Amino acid sequence: MPSNVTEHLTEADVEALGAELDRIREEVLANRGESDARYIRRVIAVQRGLEAGGRAMLLVSLLPPAWVTGTALLSVAKILENMEIGHNVLHGQWDWMRDPKIHSTTWEFDLVTPAAAWKRTHNEIHHTWTNVVGKDRDLGYTILRVSEDQPWHPLYLAQPLYNALLAPVFEWGIALYDLEFDAVVRGEKSTGEFLREVRGLLAKATRQVTKDYLLFPLLSGPSALPCLLGNLTANVTRNVWAHTIIFCGHFPEAAQTFTEEEIADETRGAWYLRQLLGSANIEGSRLFHIMTGNLSHQIEHHLFPDLPSNRYAEIAPRVRDLCAKYRLPYITGPLTRQYASMWKRLLRHALPTRPSEHATASKSANPWRRRTAA
Secondary structure (H helix, E strand, O other): OOOOOOOOOOHHHHHHHHHHHHHHHHHHHHHOOHHHHHHHHHHHHHHHHHHHHHHHHHHOOOOHHHHHHHHHHHHHHHHHHHHHHHHHHHOOOOHHHOOOOOOOOOOOOOOOOOHHHHHHHHHHHHOOOOOEOOOOOOOOOOOOOOOOOOOOOHHHHHHHHHHHHHHHHHHHHHHHHHOOHHHHHOOOOOHHHHHHHHHHHHHHHHHHHHHHHHHHHHHOHHHHHHHHHHHHHHHHHHHHHHHHHHHHHHOOOOOEEEOOOOOOOOOHHHHHHHHHHOOOOOEOOHHHHHHOOOHHHHHHHHHOOOOOHHHHHHHHHHHHHHHHHOOOOOOOOEHHHHHHHHHHHHHHHHOOOOOOHHHHHHOOOOOOOOEEOO
16 A cells, blocks of 8 residues: 555545535434444344343353353353443444433443543544544553554563553543543643542442452352452453554554644545545454454544444445545454554554654645554
């Protein structure tokens, strides 16, 4: 892929692309209805059935087949709850149903981080400043270097190690990340607000730990220890899966990063273009897409973060056709390829790198002139 993939576009092209994406959005909004509502209610019913089944089997998990079955059911239930339900409900994708039980203002997902903190760092910061160095804290999650525009430090030499260690405890990493301690150090967040959020995290984490590692094991009587281990395994499995899918959404090598200078005076069309070029999809079956929370359609999710996730699959071919029409890359591939590419990028930027000559030249007055991150 050429280092600059948008230099052929005119300002009119960018705005025309934005208008075509707006039309897709309006069509989905106009057709949104009962079939979508049935979808999310069915997913929630399946998730709760899986969790109930898993919890029941773990009550007698002294028996090895019961432990294996219960742990597997609970792992799938936790993945469904976090990815297809929690993430998308908290985006407000189902608020239009006006169901107070499936609403972004009432949902609290099965993670140690409080939903309110997550909505601020994810919905407000990440989706506004997608892949903008210095503004999007998800770009490296404050501990990883994924772009040459991030200054190198010897600590990054160890980033492959601590990224691997992060995966099994990902929910705890997200919880600490959502506290935004770095913003306190920079003076962008008050100590009082930080301490209030710490108390909120401690309260939520206490509930989560009590539920999984005390209450249900105690209810299991002689199966207490295997039940505890089953809950621990389910949480670790969910964490590794979520880390894998989320990191493949923006960190494959072809996904681009941007500077604040490049997005100055950004138009709606240019905003769409940034979401498109900074995101990456993962190919797979319908079941695979559901288990990823449809974040396998990361491009469509970033273009339309508040549209129901079950619509991304039907939108994707139209977005891909637009990319062909405007000669833009549509970054997609199987999970193995995207995962390997993500790791290659992390390894590359663990070492000192400097901006390429083309990258420096691309910081022009044209806001849609972008460059690859590698």
